[in-house]
Amino acid sequence: MKQLQKFSRFLSNYTAWVVIAIAAVTYFVPQLMGWVNASLFSDFVQNKFTTQSLIIGIIMFSMGLTLTSHDFKILAERPFDICIGAAAQYLIMPFSAFFLSKLLHLPNALALGLILVGCCPGGVSSNVMSYLCGGDVAFSVGMTTASTILSPVMTPLMVSLLAGGAVVNIKGFPMFVSIIETVLLPVAVGFFLNYKLGENETFKEFQKLMPGVAVIGLACVVGGVMSSQGDKFFTSGIVVFAAVFLHNFVGYCLGYLAGILTGMSTPKRRTISIEVGMQNAGLATNLATSTAQFAALPQSAIIAAVSCVWHSISGTLIAAFFAHLDKKKAKQAVKETAKANS
Secondary structure, three states: OHHHHHHHHHHHHOHHHHHHHHHHHHHHOHHHHHHHHOEEEEOOOOOEEEHHHHHHHHHHHHHHOOOOHHHHHHHHHOHHHHHHHHHHHHHHHHHHHHHHHHHOOOOHHHHHHHHHHHOOOEOOOHHHHHHHOOOOHHHHHHHHHHHHHHHHHHHHHHHHHHHOOOOOOOOHHHHHHHHHHHHHHHHHHHHHHHHHHOOOHHHHHHHOOHHHHHHHHHHHHHHHHHHHHHHHHOOOOHHHHHHHHHHHHHHHHHHHHHHHHOOOOHHHHHHHHHHHHOEOHHHHHHHHHHOHHHOOOOOHHHHHHHHHHHHHHHHHHHHHHHHHHHHHHHHHHHHHHHHHHO
């Protein structure tokens, strides 16, 4: 168990590199991750429940296992912060995706993919990044919880609003069902188990494996998309990478600005920046490949897959940047103290 926990910590510390490695290998050997796209069954609204859907469910289950009743108290005790965070999440990223798709003249499928990424809740690794950069972890957990709980309604609603008329005929209900299946239900089951078994020592040891499980799951999701769309990955042009980079960058900047404008402390500003900028692009990828109405525009999954990879990289980089600022500030304080004493 100790060795598995050590491996889990290694994976969570090097999330970006693990995801990139799987994506690169799968690009050259696509059959390696072909199993991720296997269809298991179709639900009553004709959404495909694939192995990828199951993996997303496992990732969200792992997140649910980390949630406690205390985390939900945060939602009640800090309503202003959480409301600001949720509003920023479902306004900044969806609308910036919409305007960037217009500015860059993205083809319909790519525009839909970018908007879909923007309308998803915060990424599952954002809590780790908030911790690493000296952010407000409780606020981060509260934001992730709130945006995830709201996602079955807000994601279909915002996609329908921003992409329904101009891009493709979007119906919210199939997306609502898919998010219930792959997000809300697994999170609820994980939380229930943690609520019942949270004091059990064996269960606590098992929980320590969950960060690694989430990283492996994310890598498999990206690998699955590379397996099916890898031949189109680079032929889509630099515009795909530009769109993903700009969307992510705008999210970080405007998220931080929202924190400044609402008078948040520096840790909270960092947290809201990361929570807004890092989207659950794995969920977007799953929706783009498993929801029936996206079948006509399969390239929408490409931009979601690129977002999967880039958000993991950029989240690591921005966390390291904020941590570097703290170290630099601490060193400066030590120097000034030593100078004053001399």
